[in-house]
Amino acid sequence: MRISSRAAGLLVGVALDAAFGDPRRGHPVAAFGRAAKALEDRLYADRKLNGVIYTATLVGGAAAAGYAVERRAHGGTAEAAVTALATWAVLGGTSLAREGRVMAGYLERDDIEAARNRLGHLCARDPSHLDEGGLARATVESIAENTSDAAIAPLVWGAVAGVPGLLAYRAANTLDAMVGYRNERYEQFGWASARLDDVLNWVPARVTAAITVACAPRAWRVLRRDGGKHPSPNAGRCEAAFAGALGVRLGGANVYHGRKEQRPELGDGRPPETSDIRRATRLSAIVTAVAALAAALAANGSGR
Template sequence: MRASDARALGLVLGVALDALFGDPRRGHPVAAFGRTASRLERGFYADSRARGVLFTGLLVGGAGALGVGVERAARRPVARVGVTALATWAVLGGTSLGREGRVMASYLEAGDLDAARGRLSHLCARDPAGLDADALARATVESVAENTSDAAIAPLVWGAVAGVPGLLAYRAANTLDAMVGYRSPRYANFGWASARFDDVVNWVPARLTGLLTVAVAPRSDAWRVLRRDGASHPSPNAGRCEAAFAGALGVRLGGTNAYGGRVEHRPELGDGRAPQVPDIRRAVRLSAAVTVSAAAVCAAWAWKGR
């Protein structure tokens, strides 16, 4: 078995493991990485871009180096398949994303706004206070759209390109962006490198997410809205995912969002009606279809890569 065959098969098996089991319940490697990053930040922090660059480089480089070591240790093809599958399972979050979307849908379908507001933090950093059912539905649909790329498509792309090192380094970069990449007084400088690097590594996956959304919803407005509105979002990547989902679902995303007292007015994406509670489950199903399509594309790319 060639190395490319082992990589392709490992990616497919990893997607299957994620679909069957979701995130590991205990001892999740990403959580362990987060604790390591938090400890390093406490002794490393300074209001400095240079210090942030070094912080990001050490952690992302360390994760990639660990992946190189794991692949070299797995000399036999079966072992290479196994470690690729386990690494893919560890870094994927598509099944957990879908589960969170369905939980939000269940709360809102039951009319339990307090529970839904309390759960929103599992999906995004938006301030849930005062949000009604439709506003919570919009926040959930937007989060499912954006995180389809971050949680599922991007890891598969980097796994196809660089194997286990790519999988681990990508998840490290994305986790650091979630930890220190916010626009806040503390992280404006220190988190700059993490935020910008995350933008770079998600550039191709976000656009692939948009194109695959168009492919799995061929009779929708996904292509038209993606082309017209994808660049309107303040993020260089999230807008591609959200615009494609807006067109595919026939809804209008964007608008006013509050984040910890800071209010953002974002351009609207799409021409449809405002999202409603039933659209959450539609978005979750669309996310799953895009993930399956990405798994096929990335496995084929890995198989032909060497």
């Protein structure tokens, strides 16, 4: 069977991420973040319109750059190469797994303070009062949600839209992480970035949940019952599926930027323990591998 340039590029990009993780120097996402911060400084106002312009400019610019590069490559080995490099640049599955293992190591050594200091690499939750169980829950929940955000969503958009899809998705997801907060500064300005990220992750989150169920069928009952309880239209599906697959109960009180939020319980097992972090990391890697094959098959079926 002939493999298309896009499919080959996606598979090579996943292999590069597995082998090397994120590029150590000159990471394009970091460069994009600096450009986004500079544009925010010029455009910021406490209005949705300014946020819409900000989001459209940056995400549209990323998509346009991806389209120009892909068109110049124009099929064959060159297109496969640029797709592979773009996939490697935007995937975060290996880095996610590494953070999970670091957190597990700290908690296994009872180094609670180090684990609290490290949690910010995974989520924006306030860790200052979290004990071992709270840190384990936060880590498992973050691994579940970020399996979609960091790995499955880029693969879905890469399969659908190639290099423009890869770059546009990562741009939108990066902006959500930068300005997509419901606080005084970003409630209005960050609205467009947050909503766009929700839209772009709607299908990938459900793909993540479906693959998780395929890997662990017992997760289906929890996903069907609890997946829609979460305030996020996407995170709840991933977290519920992981809760069912791992046999744990997620959810509870979280503190973000000084504000306490009560999240619904997902699953009906025991609370997560330190050992569940490594289990969640392994499950995330399996789900990502299955998604990579599915994305390559989808891209190959499209003839690109």
